[in-house]
Amino acid sequence: QAWLNEKFAPELLESKPEIIECVVEQLDHMEANLKRAKRGDLKVSVHRMEIERIRYVLSSYLRCRLVKIEKFFPHVLEKEKSRAEGEPSILSPEEFAFAKEYMANTETYLKNVALKHMPPNLQKVSLLRSVPKPNLDSFVFLRVLERQENILVEPETDEQREYTIDLEEGSQHLIRYRTIAPLVASGAVQLI
Amino acid sequence: RGSSSRSEAKSGRTDLIFLIRFRHCCLLRNQRCVLAYLYDRLLRIRALRWEYGSVLPNTIQFHMSAEEVEWFNRYKKSLATYMRSVGGEEGLDLTQDIKPPKSLYIEVRCLRDYGEFEIDDGTTVLLKKNSQHFLPRWKCEQLIRQGVLEHILS
Numbered sequence: 015q016a017w018l019n020e021k022f023a024p025e026l027l028e029s030k031p032e033i034i035e036c037v038v039e040q041l042d043h044m045e046a047n048l049k050r051a052k053r054g055d056l057k058v059s060v061h062r063m064e065i066e067r068i069r070y071v072l073s074s075y076l077r078c079r080l081v082k083i084e085k086f087f088p089h090v091l092e093k094e095k096s097r098a099e100g101e102p103s104i105l106s107p108e109e110f111a112f113a114k115e116y117m118a119n120t121e122t123y124l125k126n127v128a129l130k131h132m133p134p135n136l137q138k139v140s141l142l143r144s145v146p147k148p149n150l151d152s153f154v155f156l157r158v159l160e161r162q163e164n165i166l167v168e169p170e171t172d173e174q175r176e177y178t179i180d181l182e183e184g185s186q187h188l189i190r191y192r193t194i195a196p197l198v199a200s201g202a203v204q205l206i
Numbered sequence: 207r208g209s210s211s212r213s214e215a216k217s218g219r220t221d222l223i224f225l226i227r228f229r230h231c232c233l234l235r236n237q238r239c240v241l242a243y244l245y246d247r248l249l250r251i252r253a254l255r256w257e258y259g260s261v262l263p264n265t266i267q268f269h270m271s272a273e274e275v276e277w278f279n280r281y282k283k284s285l286a287t288y289m290r291s292v293g294g295e296e297g298l299d300l301t302q303d304i305k306p307p308k309s310l311y312i313e314v315r316c317l318r319d320y321g322e323f324e325i326d327d328g329t330t331v332l333l334k335k336n337s338q339h340f341l342p343r344w345k346c347e348q349l350i351r352q353g354v355l356e357h358i359l360s
Contacts, residue, residue: 108291115284123277128240
């Protein structure tokens, strides 16, 4: 579920270290079992296939996150810095370190190659303003897991007015990400 | 030149304000173009790490500036640290498993001489040019990307 949500969401979602740890442990466990098993045992093939599939999903999930971190790096770091105490983190500590290194690396590069050769009042550039933000208004497909009432939908055109909808369990919708973002975080809907 | 025109503005020559604003806009646009070009190159170099691996072919390195090579080295080090921190003891190589697995073993043809190649159960395979083998998928992925093996789709 986390994998699908991350894949289809336009912004970086909450980091889920418990899930990752759990999956990794499972993989190690299965690998260890396989090493002990007899050669030529049919179960070996099936288990190996399972390991491959799980490893693929995990890799794909982490890759997707890295791509988003690199794409939106100033915004991701800013969001993490301005996070309140109780709010969940969107970056794991390792991802945070990676993001900071990426930012420092890119900043240093741009400074040394271009900015320091420019006139004095142009030597600074705000990466936060220059790098595009994630488009929270993009449309996403979702399936409803828990019934929701009175979701406020913004008007699309000037003639429309804002209205509320109820989301029935099991129904599928195409809607702007921004409207249902908190529902993805709470697990009430599943992006597909 | 930007700062000298600012001091002219401060001295009260209001008729020059528009010229200064215009020139400043041009400078800003030039700055944006330069940075956009450099940043786009960085993004392509980043893609190379994911496609080719940690060692770039010489022909590509030839086209990179010294600072770009340095950026690449720092990027791949940062990525390696991150990959090591995920998953178990050795970490998880995220540049593997790019496509969902369809089958356990695949048919491959060797495109150039590689030498001996050991598989999990201890047997070794001699990879000579044009030889064909039926090998476990996960061992071949790296070699396929490097161009040593070719996946035969029948």
